[in-house]
Amino acid sequence: MGPGPSDVSPRVLSALARPTIGHLDPQFQALMEEIKAALQRLFNAPDHACVPLPAPGTAGMEAAIMNLLEPGDRCVVAINGAFGGRMADMAGRAGATVVTVDHDWGLPVDVARVEAALSGAPTKVLAFVHAETSTGARSDAASLCAVARKHGALSVVDCVTSLGGIVVDVAAWDADVVYSGTQKCLSAPPGLSPIALSKRAQAAISGRKEKVRNWLLDFNLLMSYWGGEGGRTYHHTAPINALYGLHEALVAIFEEGQQAAIVRHARTHEALVAGIEAAGLSMLVAEKDRLPQLNTVRVPDGVDEAAVRTHVLKHWDLEIGAGLGPLKGQVWRIGLMGASATAWHVRLCLTALCEALNAQGFKADAQAALAAADGKLG
Amino acid sequence: MGPGPSDVSPRVLSALARPTIGHLDPQFQALMEEIKAALQRLFNAPDHACVPLPAPGTAGMEAAIMNLLEPGDRCVVAINGAFGGRMADMAGRAGATVVTVDHDWGLPVDVARVEAALSGAPTKVLAFVHAETSTGARSDAASLCAVARKHGALSVVDCVTSLGGIVVDVAAWDADVVYSGTQKCLSAPPGLSPIALSKRAQAAISGRKEKVRNWLLDFNLLMSYWGGEGGRTYHHTAPINALYGLHEALVAIFEEGQQAAIVRHARTHEALVAGIEAAGLSMLVAEKDRLPQLNTVRVPDGVDEAAVRTHVLKHWDLEIGAGLGPLKGQVWRIGLMGASATAWHVRLCLTALCEALNAQGFKADAQAALAAADGKLG
Incomplete structure (x- = not known):
């Protein structure tokens, strides 16, 4: 129950162990087509090219930045946590002129400040994080995509x-490049990065003056491998077994229903927060900006935050995440992602956390916490 | 039995399906340490930093080129197949001045011509392919590394x-950056790229003037994640389950013995070649330069090479690789890699290939082919 990877269900684990076939085998190519279609549905991006990149979520970030930006392009990056900072670093490596809009950690991205930065000069790319894993804050993707378009x-x-875990609606946002990882709310193992590219983004990439500074993630090459129009051009050897796992995870999500999964994440989050507050703790992020799948809980004064994490790992085999950057030592990060977003996980976590807090001398009433959570679980 | 992925054994498939734990969990960190040590042993690189990169073998190539080269550096690339060409492309993306030494496909790299290119001007990197998967030719890594060192x-x-599959001896070669994939002779699924870096290479990377044009594969960042000296710095989410598979594959290799595996590859190769020749076919690569694990067989005049591949896939569920680049339509590529390098695979392949050839009107005597192979299998 840290910031990821989330629990992977037995059916997905079992899919990983299917026999490895060739990546150019017609059967595997049929699986590739199914995955592409499922990702279009999951992102709600029927007009985007959707493929899973053969590396963890960071590869999605790197592919987006490196494919879109050329030396001298201006890029505005909103930074409200660790991952915005990473985007700015990558944009510099792409040779871009990087303008950052910096926020205190725990806040959502400020649309007005981003628009002011976009107004400063012609800008090729606006990059931001929808759900900051380092802080638990959710930003307004629809408004941010709209100001990007308004400024070209x-x-x-x-x-x-x-x-x-929450609504991702690429078509409604009219977003250009959107990427994710498999190890969070999709509950597949880490190692792949689903990505969606608009026609505008594809045109920008195919019209580049310089080659992309990344061969493995160059979309001009990748799309002729995943393109699906007749004979594929060999590019890399796809991670066959990881793709079996992703495929099964996608089937499971559509069996449950995307909307049902989002409701489940919201409900377990409300229960966890009720329990956290009943235990005498408080949340970092304002209620309206909270991510249900990533809960940042303030460490009370006088409590050794690392000792609490060690306690729950040792006695309950339960992982809770530490704070990153300026939040180091200030918060715990509790994930409720995918297969880990259940009433059982909420109850286990509250029980373990209260025990660890009491071991530290902080009085946390586990019975009250569980009762408050149960009240929300219904 | 194509150019990869090779068959993955049930024990490795089963390891993939172990429960996904956190990548910062102490148990997982212990597994990381075991993998690092096993890779040092496998590469025979006790003084190199050895880690598995979180993407297929192409990531090893990209990491090597992008980390070592800065804009303006001179790079000599020997090209004797598809993968040398890919290295030259990447070196250009790194901003290097690229000098290629081009060979006909099927030949090993010519050490004298490479040395002449190195003599032309101060050179930062010599890049070459030890075992060209596109042609089946083996090059003399020890001599090539020696001329690189001689010229700085x-x-x-x-x-x-x-x-x-054949001897890789990083210490004896005194090589700087050596990388591989998991899906060939290691018989783990595709998706990871083991890499070894010498102290000279590490010093060159930490002394760069510009940042590496790749965040995910930047060794300055990667080494503080995989470094192992106390607290690790979060970088990316490791592909946990893929690493379970690699670990099990490494255990299996050491159980068999590295030398025993190399002898097994050599013996099955000799049997396959004997059978191929008894069937009236011939090999592309000269005997002294052949890779046992990748056998390029000339397509006889009048035979439809694609129809043969389709036949063996349809009737025998057996994959044989097509020729790439200038060898397209000219050769088949038959892999004998890792768990696919067995007498059973040799006999199956010869049987299927002879049947397909006869269906094409080319008289291939399967009995003679099997007898010739059996003579080598003993």
């Missing part, structure tokens, strides 16, 4: 932690 | 197809 910029939206 | 260049050696 392509939008890059990091949905690593949001996809599958 | 760092050596980058592509061992994607060689590692585990």
